[in-house]
Amino acid sequence: MNPTYTLLIVDDEKQNRTLLTELLKDEYHLILAKNGIQALDRAIEHRPDLILLDVLMPEMDGHAVIQSLKNDDRTKEIPVIFVSALDSTESEERGLELGAVDYISKPFSPSIVRARVRNHIQSVHQRRLLEQLALLDGLTEIPNHRRFSQVYAQEWRRCRRSASPLSLIVVDVDHFKMYNDSNGHAAGDIVLRQVAQTLKAAVKRSGDFVARYGGEEFVILLPDIDQNGAEALAEQVRAEIESLCIPHVDSPVSPWVTISLGGVTQIPPESQDEPELFCIADAALYQAKRQGRNRVIWSIPTEPCIKPVVS
Numbered sequence: 501m502n503p504t505y506t507l508l509i510v511d512d513e514k515q516n517r518t519l520l521t522e523l524l525k526d527e528y529h530l531i532l533a534k535n536g537i538q539a540l541d542r543a544i545e546h547r548p549d550l551i552l553l554d555v556l557m558p559e560m561d562g563h564a565v566i567q568s569l570k571n572d573d574r575t576k577e578i579p580v581i582f583v584s585a586l587d588s589t590e591s592e593e594r595g596l597e598l599g600a601v602d603y604i605s606k607p608f609s610p611s612i613v614r615a616r617v618r619n620h621i622q623s624v625h626q627r628r629l630l631e632q633l634a635l636l637d638g639l640t641e642i643p644n645h646r647r648f649s650q651v652y653a654q655e656w657r658r659c660r661r662s663a664s665p666l667s668l669i670v671v672d673v674d675h676f677k678m679y680n681d682s683n684g685h686a687a688g689d690i691v692l693r694q695v696a697q698t699l700k701a702a703v704k705r706s707g708d709f710v711a712r713y714g715g716e717e718f719v720i721l722l723p724d725i726d727q728n729g730a731e732a733l734a735e736q737v738r739a740e741i742e743s744l745c746i747p748h749v750d751s752p753v754s755p756w757v758t759i760s761l762g763g764v765t766q767i768p769p770e771s772q773d774e775p776e777l778f779c780i781a782d783a784a785l786y787q788a789k790r791q792g793r794n795r796v797i798w799s800i801p802t803e804p805c806i807k808p809v810v811s
């Protein structure tokens with residue numbers, strides 16, 4: 501039913517591992533561990549969606565295992581169900597206090613094990629859906645500002661480590677307010693969706709990233725490409741939007757909807773912890789607007805960045 505979900509079963513007794521395997525193997529991908537140390541190693545290696553954890557084990561018991569899991573960023577979000585022969589309220593309380601999501605007493609009933617596992621996997625599934633939705637822009641269905649901030653920070657650090665260039669392009673729809681005023685917001689929304697889809701289709705390498713920054717502003721992140729490559733892509737995107745031939749009768753720039761783009765390419769300096777490219781690319785965008793819009797301007801990241809006021 502959920503072959504995409506992985507369960508880690510931890511029990512020192514082979515008989516219990518076999519029993520749980522028989523119960524759950526048709527619905528989930530299973531990984532087994534026979535002691536605490538193995539459990540921690542496999543949890544880090546496989547990042548299971550749920551852990552069934554025996555309490556009584558020699559050397560490292562279930563309580564010690566869950567404490568280690570909760571202290572590690574890589575495993576702390578994984579839900580844990582305790583499976584225990586210690587049938588006491590006190591033991592159950594202790595387990596839940598340590599962060600377990602549920603507690604099953606041994607000897608267990610097969611149908612209860614299946615039902616509880618299914619419920620918790622369902623919660624995992626719903627939480628992931630919500631997380632994904634929270635990172636998408638509702639109108640254009642591409643990643644939103646929040647997702648951009650995450651990816652941008654990751655890519656900045658990654659490119660800094662590998663001393664590779666990172667390019668950022670800020671994209672703005674020319675005279676969009678005018679378009680909305682003449683055609684209505686519903687028509688404006690359609691333009692934003694078309695622009696989003698065109699940007700997304702143009703940026704094809706894995707690692708390239710497009711998001712809606714807000715309003716009629718979009719961002720493109722291009723790791724591991726030199727300035728010439730990034731500028732060529734920006735120019736290609738500009739031409740593609742113009743060639744959609746979406747009428748914009750009030751625009752002083754073109755009969756069609758057009759975009760202005762400001763970009764910057766930099767190998768993130770060792771000394772700099774926080775990415776600063778947005779401000780520099782935004783200054784280039786401002787220049788593109790001042791020079792008549794429907795064009796690409798590239799900045800050189802030398803001067804300290806002062807955010808321009810864009811009318």
Ligand SMILES: [Mg+2]
Nearest residue numbers: 512554556557
């Ligand atoms: Mg045991």
